[in-house]
Amino acid sequence: MRGWLAAFVILCGLAAFGWIVLGKAKLILAGPQDGRMKLEWRRVRQTVVQSFGHRRLLLDRRSGAMHLVLFYGFLVLQLGALQILWKGMFGTALSWADNGVFSLLQETTVALVLIAVVYAGYRRYVEKLPRLPKGPKPLLVLLWIGALMLSVIATLAFERLQQQLPSSGAAPLSSGLASALSERSADMGYEIAWWAHLLLLLGFLVYVPLSKHFHIFTAPLNWLLRPVDAPKMEPLNLEDETAEKFGASELADLSRKTRLDLFACVECGRCTDVCPAANTDKGLSPMHLMTKLRDALQNKPMSFQPEADRPFATTGQASIRATMAWQTDSWRPSETKPNLIGEVVTEQELWSCTTCRACEERCPVGNAQLSPLLEIRRYLVLTEGKMPSEARKTLQNIDRQSNPWGFPRKDRTAWMEEFAAKEGWRIPTIRDNPRPDWLWWVGSMGAYDARARKVTFALAKLLHEAGVSFAVLGTEERNSGDTPRRLGDEFLFQELCKTNIETFRRYGIKRIVTACPHTFHLFWNEYKDFGFEGEIHHHTELLAELIQRGAIKPKHPINRTLTFHDSCYLARYNGVTEAPRAILASIPSLETREMARSGKQGMCCGAGGGRMWMEEPGKRVNELRTEQALATGAQLIGSACPYCLTMMEEGIRKHEADDWASAADVAELLALSVFGESDKRSQK
Structure with missing residues (x-):
């Protein structure tokens, strides 16, 4: 029985x-x-x-x-x-x-x-x-x-x-x-x-x-079913005349992979634990983003409170929102088909994300938390035309002048004149050297930003010293399109992308080197969707290779201690962690110290996802990251990204540590060791 x-x-x-x-x-x-x-x-x-x-x-x-x-x-x-x-x-x-x-x-x-x-x-x-x-x-x-x-x-x-x-x-x-x-x-x-x-x-x-x-x-x-290649944004078919909107605004817009992510979420909080926006109380919790979308998808009461009603908590060095541990019995009923924006996800959450992917790298079930967030951004920008005012201004500047500040396009080569006057030789353009081994993509930061120009100068001297055949596009160089794409303006991105690819094809460009990890990622992973095929190197990869071949020989000692800050788009997105460290290890007398969070587990500087050009209320992400770097006692904070370099320097000033600490790109430090030139920034 x-x-x-x-x-x-x-x-x-x-x-x-x-x-x-x-x-x-x-x-x-x-x-x-x-x-x-x-x-x-x-x-x-x-x-x-x-x-x-x-x-x-x-x-x-x-x-x-x-x-x-x-x-x-x-x-x-x-x-x-x-x-x-x-x-x-x-x-x-x-x-x-x-x-x-x-x-x-x-x-x-x-x-x-x-x-x-x-x-x-x-x-x-x-x-x-x-x-x-x-x-x-x-x-x-x-x-x-x-x-x-x-x-x-x-x-x-x-x-x-x-x-x-x-x-x-x-x-x-x-x-x-x-x-x-x-x-x-x-x-x-x-x-x-x-x-x-x-x-x-x-x-x-x-x-x-x-x-x-x-x-x-x-x-x-x-x-x-999770991609094993570097994560990238999927292209939109902007020529689809039947499309009523672009991006995601309703539950029906959430893709199959995103829905699978939602049901795989284990609510362990590891994503929120490492999120720079959550760590600085910006209102974004990747875990709650997933659980809210999952609850809405199942037409269940959402297990969260409105932002204004949530308590906050600070736990030592990593400030973590107490919403990760918050539970309430007074759930409000969800609508049958809620609008994602406002009813499920707030605009504050959407624009707080730096797209650093720390959440995805730490997720034990392989979720892609960024995917729905970026799709909702696309909807806001492309369909409703809504975005923070600073983002709108930045995109307008890129559209009109191909740089975030709106400086005249003709000034993109001003750094070349300055360099020629200082060094006595000129940087070759693609017209001067039509068949270079490498096209050097200088980028907007490297061309216009006064601090980033020092990195540009150092890299130019190192390439010249190594006998590398290279050229730059000069006034023909445009914005890479990273900022528009991360901010949700797929239309502007694709316009820039196709223009750049056409330029590469016109000159037969097959190998590109750049000092910007964001551009490196975009060219290497996302331009492929639009037909570009080429070899892309970050400047640390090329410099490490030149050192290994003996083309560059660091010989002058730098008697300093240094901790290296990894760029999210270099380390986490593309796994490039050893090249910059190999360069630093080749410099005599330079002592390196690793931060607790380094490599693919490193913390964001706060500038990615278009945040470089937007105001940040409260404690800034770069302040927290700089605090972690200064805690090592290192006199130098090394970086390999113009955004990171800017953020680290601002953080040092905020912590009033500029009397004993400074930040420098690895190319600057390598040039100092190769040429033995005095550099006040590195001699503090």
Whole structure:
């Protein structure tokens, strides 16, 4: 009788699970395809490494180890559950599970999972990590898992009593519990424990797709369908005359990959923990962005409060919004089809993002939090024409004069005249050297900004010293289009992109070097969508190669300590972390010190995503990053990006540390070591 009844209950549980999962799958597949969900063999490896190797989770070793125990504990215990249910339904043991080794493995796993559950509760409710949501739901899950483990041991213990088995070292937990129980309770106890185990197991199975724990199934799928190349924005077909709008403004506009991201979100708060906007109280929490969109997609009450009602918290060096831990029972009902802008996502959230991708790099389930945010920006700019006033002015300047300040185009080559007067030789243009090995893309910062020009001069001298055949476009150089694209003006970006590609084709350009990581990323990854094929190097890559070949020889010592700040678009987007460090390591007497957050885990300077040209209220991101750099005690803050250099220098002045610290590009430091010239900036 037990067997037939249990079979019916199991079928009902599986049917309920399947019905719920089918509903979720329909929601995901109802979204438009954006080209990101495609299966490639290369993605299988990242799925195995991330899902089964827990690479991202283990960045936080304690939390990662805890999750590792829970993850593999559940996998192992499913075999034990199969054995328990099989014996209860059919009265016989499975041959492969009826031995002491399997028994010891099961009970050891139960003990480890119980320890992990207790530790999880401690981190959330005693240690009270700010990034972890509190409230009854997480506690319910922990109690549920704990009860499931106890039901395993109770079932095994009562089974030992029924069969009058002696205590065994292969079953330490069940043997110990059995010795404390009465044999008269064996039959009733086994019945209660066995059914409790079955119902807890099926109940959890049904609960999983109704909660964040659906990531058990969606996270591996998310990794399997996640691009392995450098992240990039997908192009819009602006020539589609049937399009009523561009970008995303409604739930129906969210792509399939974005919807899968939403259901994969585990609400761990790691993304918000490293978000520069969240760390400086700008109103943006990547975790809440995902959960709000997911709740709206399912037409559920949104588990967040309006911005004005949210409390704030500051935790030492990293100021983290307390909304990461905020739960409220007074949820307001969501509308059937809410407008994403204003009703789900605020404009403050949209424009606070620096597009640094720290959230995506830290996400253990491979989510792309930037995708919906940037699509909503596109809608605001392209369809409604709405954006912050500073952004509008910047885009107008780029459109009219091809630089963010609106300086005359003819002044783009003024730096070349200044350089010629100072050094006694002229920078060759593409007309002077029509077949160069390298086209040097100077960029707007390198051409117009007084501070960035010093980096331009240093790079020019180094290329000349190494005998590199190069040329610049001069007055034919335009804005790369990075700022318009990140701000949502796809129309202006594509106009600039196509103009630049036509220029490259006209001169047969195949190799480009630039000192701007944003331009480097754009040319290398996003211009490809518009037909450009070429070899793009960041200036640190080319300089490191020249040093390795012996074409450049650093010989003058720099007796200073330095900490290097990684550019997000260089390190996180494109994985270039070793080239700048190789350059610094080649400089005699220069002592380097790494910040706690460096390389692909480095913190943003605050200038990306168009934020370079916009006002920033409250504590500035660059101030926090500079604070982290100064905490190392280093006298120099090295960088490899004109935006970062500007932000670090501003941060140094803000902290009133310019009497002992300064910032410099690696090209400047290398030039100082190669040529031995005095540089007041580096001699502080």
